[in-house]
Amino acid sequence: MLRKIFVTALILFVLTNFAFAAEKQPKKSVWQPELRVGIKSDVTQVGLKVSAPCIMIDPATKKTLKKIPANKNFVVDFAQMKTKAVEIRPEKILLKDLKSTIDGREYFGGVRVNKLKASLTVINLVPTEEYLRGVVGEEMSPAYPLEALKAQAVAARSFALKNRGRHEKDGYDVCATTHCQVYAGFEDFEIVNKAVDETRGQVLVFKEKIADANFHADSGGMTEAVADVWGTNVAYLVPVKELLELTAPWTKKFSAKDFASRFGDGFGDLKSIKLSKLTVGKKSNDRTDSGRVKSAQLVGTKKTLTVTGTDMRRKFSLPSTLFDMKLDGGEVVFTGYGSGHGVGMSQQGAKSYALKDWKFDKILSHYYSGTKLKKLY
Ligand SMILES: [Zn+2]
Structure with missing residues (x-):
């Protein structure tokens, strides 16, 4: 009898603790990869502000260095600290709900500042989906049809996640210029938000690996094999015909x-x-x-x-x-004719297919032959 009570108690204990542990994990629909986007380098100081109470952390030790109040301008003074890097993260809310101002410009997420000799590198710590809200409308006109913007959102998400760590030697994942993808920070275009939300977590994969989803403005009639531009063959970046020919003369x-x-x-x-x-x-x-x-x-x-x-x-x-x-x-x-290197999706082409009622997945499989859509999160 005692043994039976003990076993029951043990089972109950395991079950309740398991439930507690499960509850503490972030919900799957909430989790998303965090990106480090390089905003400024070689600066001597940076003016910062956050929209909600934050903590300044030493990323090496994870120790809190100080608390940062909301809506107050501040600078990072390394002379007062032993660390060579700090991260500013929200104290109580999710990273995606925080907005940080870096030298007068607003960004989703938090900030990391790295000190290298006398200069600073300023990095935006941003969840992928919030990053895309500031990318899609820069890389493609928000006046384009929704399905074209959805194709762009998937291409941009794939590109960012595939190229994470591209700037590792600089201390971040991707830069905010055309070298990687143009990122304007906080933006709020309704149609762009919809394109990002309706494709949340979806990337293009080829043989289970995230595809390098290159894109360009206008192919002029047919896209180009990647090997003819950058020398290396990629199975899904091959020439495809467009709906319209001799465009953008x-x-x-x-x-x-x-x-x-x-x-x-x-x-x-x-x-x-x-x-x-x-x-x-x-x-x-x-x-x-x-x-x-x-x-x-x-x-x-x-x-x-x-x-x-x-x-x-x-x-x-x-x-x-x-x-x-x-x-x-x-x-x-x-x-x-055309504009850009011609590899992968033509944005003008995506627009013309969207106007012909093609859905974003059909547009993507047209331009990235043999790839599949996969929901990562
Ligand atoms: Zn770059």
Whole structure:
């Protein structure tokens, strides 16, 4: 009998404690990865403010250094501390509900400041979904249709989580510029919030790994194989046709003299240009599968050069490598289509598919061949 009571008590004890432990865990729908976004580097001081009471923590020891009151300007004074880094996190509310002001600009989440010799690096500690609220509307116009913005939200989430730690040597995950993704901090566009919320936690995966979801403004008619831009083959970043062709037309002109001078004294004057004519989706010796310029031959009075389309784009700040070029009188005239590297999703293309009633998942599987959607959280 005693033994029976003991066993029952033991079971009850285990059960109640298990329930207690389970309750203490954050709910699955609440949990999300935290990102460290680099906001400022090489500054000597930074002005901060938080929207709710916070604590300043030494991230190395996790010890609280001091309490920070809400809505009061403050600076981090390392001269008064032994630590080389501090984190400012909310005392009672969730990180996603805190807003921090860094030098007058508002951000979701908290702040970390790292001291490196005499300079400071200021990092925004932000939950992924809140980060996306400040990214999606910067990378794609909030005037685009919801399904295009949802595709953008998934692409941006995949990119951020795939590239976490890209700036590890700088002390953070991603930067806030076009190098990673443009992040404006706190933003409140209703349609962007909806696009983020309706795709919460969803990323693109290929063979169970998060996909590198590159995107660009406008392909001009067909997207480009990643290998033709950055050299390495990726199974899901292959050329696909667009609904519309020859979009975003552009023209750029240079005097033949100016053009030739960019190739140095050894080139001489420009005599002629050899490049096959552009047809979207038609490959040739000097063009890739999508029709972008692989290379063009420039015949000079002193020598002939073979220049890649990518080099030409960089040298002359061309919107894309989907172009024709000719020597016309004393001018070199580029006529091209599209904008951006052409890899992965075309944002303009996503918009045109959304207007044809395609849902975001269909748009994504069109641009990222063979990938699947996965809900991470
Ligand atoms: Zn970056």
